[in-house]
Amino acid sequence: MFGTKFQRKYALTDQGVENVKKGVFWTVIVNLVVMGGVGILHFVMSGLMATLTEGTPLPGALQVLAGLVVFALLSFLTHLQQYKTTYGLVYGEVKASRLRLAEQLRKLPLGFFGKHDLADLTETLMGDVNRMEHVWSHVLGYLYGSYISTAVITACLFWYDWRLAIACLWGVPVAFGLLFGSRKMAERQAGQTKEAAVRVSDGMQEALENVREIRAANQEERYLVGLYQKINDHERVMIHGELVTGLFVNGASVIMRLGVATTILVGAQLILAGQIDFMLLFLFLMVITRIYAPFDQSLALIAELFVSQVSADRMNRLFDTPIAEGTEKFCPKGHDIVFDHVGFAYDEKVVLSDITFTAKEGEITALVGPSGSGKSTCARLAARLWDVTRGTIKVGEIDISTVDPEALLTDYSMVFQDVVLFDDTVMENIRLGKRGASDAEVMAAAKAANCEEFIKKLPQGYHTSIGENGTKLSGGERQRISIARALLKNAPIVLLDEATASLDVENETKVQDALSRLLAGKTVLVIAHRMRTVAGADHIVVLKEGRVAQQGTPQELMAQGGLYRRMVELQSESAQWNLKQA
Structure with missing residues (x-):
């Protein structure tokens, strides 16, 4: 019952599975103790009936009082243990799950975050875990415990009288069948609700991050109208989902409770036929009042399980995402960075093709080229923030795809x-x-x-x-x-991506001078659009449309002509531009 499939289905940790087992055990005990109270009442009523019909003595008050005291004590102790195991232990599971998710996010390659927006990940960390927290604490232990205890009680009822047992319980499988028949509809509705919730979170986050731009463009009203529409859509989807779920749950509950009527009808016929006595029917009617209570709640809990499956699947998808793994020891022979026929595709779009160059230790290697040529992608691949699609990148003769990113990045400053x-x-x-x-x-x-x-x-x-x-x-x-x-x-390797782009001319010069002094002897990979920024580089790699167009020293590239010289000349011309009226 509680194997790997169960653990994955409800996105539980190993300790979480153990907690559910404890919750199930104590829920079974609680339900059986409650039925023990029904037994005490039946004992008292049977004694009273025997006194009225046969003149036998009433049960001793001391016996009844002792039974009630024992029942009350057992009820208190078992309910306390059930509370501790179903609610108290779950808060640790919530903490463990969020830490698991955070640890998984920490180990994921950067490419993952380019395909998922922040609002969606936040919804998983907060909303989905909150949804599962309610399932872990209020649903699993109670539901599976009710299954077991009800099976035990059902067996006892059939032992007493199979005819009354069938009359009492026939509606249960029909009710559960109706509910399980609505599962796909409930899961589809839950998915739509989650998508609407993510759109609301995304819209609110976007509004907060871009409030200055929205106000500057006088677009407050238009943007708020769109945000209100997302909120209204979320509300509409939620109401529709709760209405559908409520109809099935309440319909199933009504069908199940028809068993009360059939029990009375069948019991009356059996009494008239002299096949049972009234006290047996009375016992079944008392049991019905208790056995339907967990079933009623079970119907609602099962409906919640259907809805929660969407959250569990979202968490599992995050856990299933391949992480960047490798050896934790990184002892390179020097710090040359070698790109060997590297290719990279982002979301099936080819960004780099057959990139080959070497950034030598002790030298400054610059990557230049038009916007979108792949300069920043190369820098991120060099630090294994993404993994290459083709080819290899080596640092000190070690393939970085075999090194754990945390161990690798100890040698990088970015x-x-x-x-x-x-x-x-x-x-x-x-x-x-x-x-x-x-x-x-x-x-x-x-x-x-x-x-x-x-x-x-x-x-x-x-x-x-x-x-x-x-x-x-x-x-x-x-x-x-x-x-x-x-x-x-x-660190011995330094990656600079447009590091001086936001500086004025004076500060840019000062920082470049500082970098020239402090980066001596290191492997430096510089990315820049300004040609004068890389004029002192030892080696320049010119990228165009994801390929190496040229490479060499600044002097060699100027002598060759081509794209590098064209970029230098264009920037020299643009430096002469100034504001003037037409």
Whole structure:
């Protein structure tokens, strides 16, 4: 019952399966104890009936009181254990599941995130786990425990009288059959509800991230109308889904409870025929009041299981996504980066084809080319943020696809065009480059990246909080913080993707001078659109439409002519452009 298939179906951890087993066990005990209360009542009523009809003595008050005390004590203790195992243990499972998801996300290649938006992943981490939390705590233990205890009670009823047992329970399989018949409809409706919820989350996130642009374009009203429409669609889909589920659940419950009427009719006929006595019918009627209660809740719980399957499937899809794995030991022979006939396709679209070049240790290798030529893709492939589709990339003669990304990235410092900063102080944002770095080391890196000038103007200097993703800083200031972080790490390989794009001419020159001094002896891969940024590079690789068009020193490429020389000349001409009236 609780094998691997069960674990996967409900997206449980190993400990979660054990918790469900405990919940099922104590639910069975609770249901049987409750039926014991029915037995006490039957004992008392049978004694009273015997006294009225046969004149036998009434059951002793002490016996009845002792039975009630034992029943109350057992009921309290078993319900307490059921609560602890079905609810108390589940909160640890929620924590473990979110940590599992976070760990899985941490190990996924960057290409995965290019195919999934943030709102969808957030919905999985928060919404789907919340949905499954209710299933783990309120559904699984109770539902499977009710199955087992009801099977035991049903066997007892058939032992007492099979005719009354059939009259009592015939509606149960019919009701469950009706509910299971609606499963595909419920799952389809749940999928539509989840898609609508993701669209709402996506719209709200987009509005918050782009509020300045929306206001600047005077598009508030139009954008809000679209957001309201997404919310209304979500509400409509939810109402429709709950209506459909409610109709089937309540319809099944009505059919099941017809067993009360058939039990009375069959019991009355058997009494008239002299085949049973009234107390047996009374026993069955009392059992019905208890046996239908877990069935009623089971119908609602099964309907919830159908809906929750969508959330479990979404979590499992994330767990099933292949992670970037490899050896945790990375001991390269030097740090030359060698691209050997590398190809890469993104979502079936070919981005790179047959890329071959070497970025040598101790040299600055620049990647240039028109927008969309594959420069940034090469940098990300070099750090195994994505895996190549074809060919190999080696660092120090080691194929990086065989190395665990975390082990590999200990030898990399990266500054990309899209800077990511945290809602923390300047000091801690730079210190992210080197865990445990002293304040003096952080300040030295900040000075080398030309950050001191603006840091001194901040209210608390290095201890000033810069806001979410550095919103309190300008674009150039954020870029320099990122450069300082890379310099602090002092790794043997440095990737710079448009690292000076947001700097003015004066600061760009200062940072380039600092980089020239501090990057000596390292393997440096630079990506830039400005030709003067890479004029001092040792080796330039010119990319066009995902292929290597040219490569060599700046002097060699100028002498060859071709795309590189054309780009240099065009930028020289654009440098002469100025504003003037027509």
